[in-house]
């Protein structure tokens with residue numbers, strides 16, 4: 001993985017051979033004339049966004065495109081509940097109605113919901129067309145826009161329908177975070193904290209110090225958190241694009257979290273909130289296995305609290321509610337539940353040997369809100 005820098009703009013690379021792509025990070029990148037042009041496949045471009053993001057950033061995104069391209073726009077409804085095959089079908093309908101060919105480019109302008117759906121639409125349209133990620137939430141900037149996981153939810157499980165399909169580039173304009181609601185920002189912090197917990201103890205220690213600056217959107221702190229997160233994710237994706245091994249560690253807290261999201265109904269808990277509570281559950285389970293000390297679990301709880309993330313599961317969720325959903329997790333093999341746990345802070349592992357009684361006791365005694 002290579003890395004270059006200029007005062008306002010940092011560029012990382014996701015190293016995937018002929019499918020390698022850059023991640024540009026900086027304030028004010030959206031709207032700059034060369035921000036998108038080098039990564040367009042041809043002259044047909046469709047910007048897909050949603051009703052919240054369109055009034056804020058659609059014009060700026062359009063302004064980043066060269067005058068000679070044919071630009072279409074599709075504005076979808078907002079929210080996790082819209083992350084469905086029906087919404088993706090609307091993208092395909094719009095592409096076909098516009099007569100877009102195999103050399104078209106889709107631009108995903110928005111958070112992870114838009115990014116995941118547009119990526120999946122691009123993966124399938126005419127057996128695969130180019131797409132560019134322009135993530136506008138913290139969560140999508142540090143996680144979902146990088147790595148090529150695309151897809152939609154199914155009523156029986158989160159992200160159950162999808163494909164691996166890498167973008168041509170990722171454009172992270174850090175200024176877009178200025179309009180993000182604080183609750184959404186906190187949800188993104190969950191994924192930032194995740195990188196420290198699974199792979200980088202120094203980053204975790206820095207985050208513990210920097211949390212107030214991050215929540216105040218201090219530019220230098222934000223730039224460091226986003227860049228370090230993207231770098232860690234890019235390394236993992238380059239090593240294991242299709243999640244045969246190390247990439248599974250990025251799912252710390254997700255098995256519990258996906259169960260919460262699906263049980264509550266998509267969109268009731270934000271994805272990052274569910275992951276936050278899930279990471280605390282994973283840390284407490286790791287402690288019950290004798291891997292983490294009580295002090296380390298307290299550090300996990302404290303940093304999640306400092307990020308204003310939930311520290312308890314939904315009041316009405318029983319042990320069985322969790323287990324039913326967790327058994328559907330994509331990581332499971334031959335009906336063995338596979339969980340990401342922590343050997344220490346900064347070091348995660350995938351385990352399929354957690355005794356059922358221990359897991360059930362953890363879920364039973366974990367606080368409810």
Ligand code: NAD
Pocket residue numbers: 050052053056078079080083110111112113114116136137138139140143144145146147148149150159176177178179180181184187271272
């Ligand atoms: P989201 O896309 O729903 O965005 C959150 C909210 O913020 C939405 O209401 C959105 O319209 C609004 N918004 C977006 N940008 C804004 C801005 N700059 N200013 C004001 N409002 C803005 O949610 P998310 O947290 O970005 O993404 C969550 C999704 O990402 C989930 O579906 C999750 O499964 C997925 N995800 C995917 C991956 C992956 O690897 N593909 C990784 C993590 C999460």
Ligand code: GLY
Pocket residue numbers: 143144146147149247250251
């Ligand atoms: N967010 C998990 C992954 O990209 O693998």
